[in-house]
Amino acid sequence: MSLKSRLAVILGRTTYKILHDIFHRGSSLPGKLAYQFDPQVLKELSRDYQVIIVTGTNGKTLTTSLTTKVLQQKYDHILTNPTGSNMVQGITSAFLAQKKVPKKATRLAVLEVDEANVETICQAMTPSAFVLTNIFRDQMDRYGEIYTTLNKILAGVKLAPQAKLMVNGDAAIFDLQDLPNPKVYYGFQSDDQDADLRANFNVDGVLCPNCQNIIHYHMITYANLGDYFCPHCGFKRPNLDYQVTSINKLTPSTSQFTIDQNDLTINIGGTYNIYNALAAYTVGRELSLNTAQIMRAFAQNEQVFGRQEVIDLDGKQLTIILVKNPVGLNEVLATLKHDSKNYALGFALNANYADGIDTSWIWDGDFEHLPFQKIDRVITGGERWQDINFRFKVAEMPPDKLSHQADLDDFLAELQQQSSPKIYVLATYTAMLQLRKKLTDKGYIKQKTLA
Known part of the structure; x- marks a missing residue:
């Protein structure tokens, strides 16, 4: 580590300690100061970590939290940014706050990353995997239209062609066939391949990436997500590696569902949150955790900030x-x-x-x-x-x-x-x-x- 980076780390950790011990804060300012002092500091701090980036419009915070809990069933040293401070300064702060890790230990970082910051983060570190949740219209003043948001994410992904992509296969906008990265898809099982549905009239992201005609669906979970196909050019959803096969019970505070014949429960309601659990399940299985370990992680009742x-x-x-x-x-x-x-x-x-x-x-x-x-x-x-x-x-x-x-x-x-x-x-x-x-x-x- 260069002298400048060492000084940046000292500055950041000193600021963090003051904010942490006295004011019970410290989610972004320490990282902001350290990064401004030396833009290379994040590269140095993340050097020995396997980094998993979680990004997309909705579900980043819960997916990151669930993924962290899943991986903690097997790995002892996992760094994350639990409050959703997901831009470069917050992520730098998360590394500054990390306690000392034994030299030979496996180091994992599960990071929620703002869509517009994916490229900046990928310039500062080399991720081993991306989890792509979805893309919906959101904060037009910051992100623009959904395809602008997609391009912001892809600008970062293209800097890491070796990284595994764990992708919501139900989102047609994630047509990533041109990328060399290894790909894993998750989604919801469709039981009626004869069904021919359309998304609601005010839903974005329903144009076929190949021919720009309206996409059709055999099954829609919500918004533009589901088992999509284009009757004009043959574009269709990829084969799923992991899938929800049934939703068993929903309340505002719990969700019971089945993934690949395994019954699971999370202590949070909503079909949209089942997607987040499915993403975390996918990461766990790809990192060699078994279903019993994932079930234990999901059973934890710790609530997610806000x-x-x-x-x-x-x-x-x-x-x-x-x-x-x-x-x-x-x-x-x-x-x-x-x-x-x-x-x-x-x-x-x-x-x-x-x-x-x-x-x-x-x-x-x-x-x-x-x-x-x-x-x-x-x-x-x-x-x-x-x-x-x-x-x-x-x-x-x-x-x-x-x-x-x-x-x-x-x-x-x-x-x-x-x-x-x-x-x-x-x-x-x-x-x-x-x-x-x-x-x-x-x-x-x-x-x-x-x-």
């Missing part, structure tokens, strides 16, 4: 769910339908850089399909509460059930006043962080280090 995180709010069950784009929002709304009991619903909408400054995506959400008869009250909040409040009004939420609180303290106070034993709060990224901080300050969330 993703269906359940909090005891004065005896009421408060569940915080991150939402950030139309596809993810609709899957969350669909998941809420599985709750058989009444509940209160909060929605905190911000439009900062990390959220995406354009809030028009909420109009593609299927609010009209919510079971309003089971929702005791809707409370809207956040910096753009007017937008989401109006969206509920247009969806014909009963006016006597709808209220708003512009101030987040008042928003939280009204949540506390609800008589419903169960409360779901949907929140964009910065609104989720702000709400979690207030809950932490009030003692409802045990303070954890963001490292």
Whole structure:
């Protein structure tokens, strides 16, 4: 390691120790300072690691968490970025925070990487594998259209032609046949090869990559994912190496399903989260773990930061769910339908850089399909509460059930006043962080280090 890199590491680790020990923080600033001092520092820090990059629009954080838990069943030294600080500064901080590892030990890094940062990360390290989850319209101000996002990811993948690609085979946009990388595909089994379906009219990514005609499906899981084929040119889904063969039971807090004849459960709801579990299963099997080890990992009930995180709010069950784009929002709304009991619903909408400054995506959400008869009250909040409040009004939420609180303290106070034993709060990224901080300050969330 060069002298400059050594000084950068000292700077970063000193900053991390101060933030960690005194302020219980440190997810990005130490890495930012070290990387600015020496852009080569990440290359030096990651030199002895086998790096697995997890990227895509939705599911990165949970897939990274589940994958880490799976691999911990066999490997002792796994580095990751658990809070979703997924740009170069956050990933550098994750390496700076890593404790000393024995020289001969196997070192793995499972890293969630922002789609627009894949190329930068791949310039700084050499990944051994990529996990590609999906690509949906998301934060148009940052990523542009979905094919722009794809190209940002591929710019990084092309820097690592030796890396194994573990790909969501149900996403037609991942037509990666021209790449030399070894490929493994995961997806959902289709039982009816005679079915001929189309995606919803407002779904992106449904054009055949070969001939630009509308893609057809034998089976659709959600949005543009499923067993696709093109009747015009013969383009079709690749053969799957790992597949969900059935969904056995769904609730807002659990998912029971079968992968390759093995029954599995995760403590989080939604079909979209089964894809994340399937991706983690794929990584585990490719790294020689057996099904029993993966089942043990999935059985762990540790919650993921801001993703269906359940909090005891004065005896009421408060569940915080991150939402950030139309596809993810609709899957969350669909998941809420599985709750058989009444509940209160909060929605905190911000439009900062990390959220995406354009809030028009909420109009593609299927609010009209919510079971309003089971929702005791809707409370809207956040910096753009007017937008989401109006969206509920247009969806014909009963006016006597709808209220708003512009101030987040008042928003939280009204949540506390609800008589419903169960409360779901949907929140964009910065609104989720702000709400979690207030809950932490009030003692409802045990303070954890963001490292």
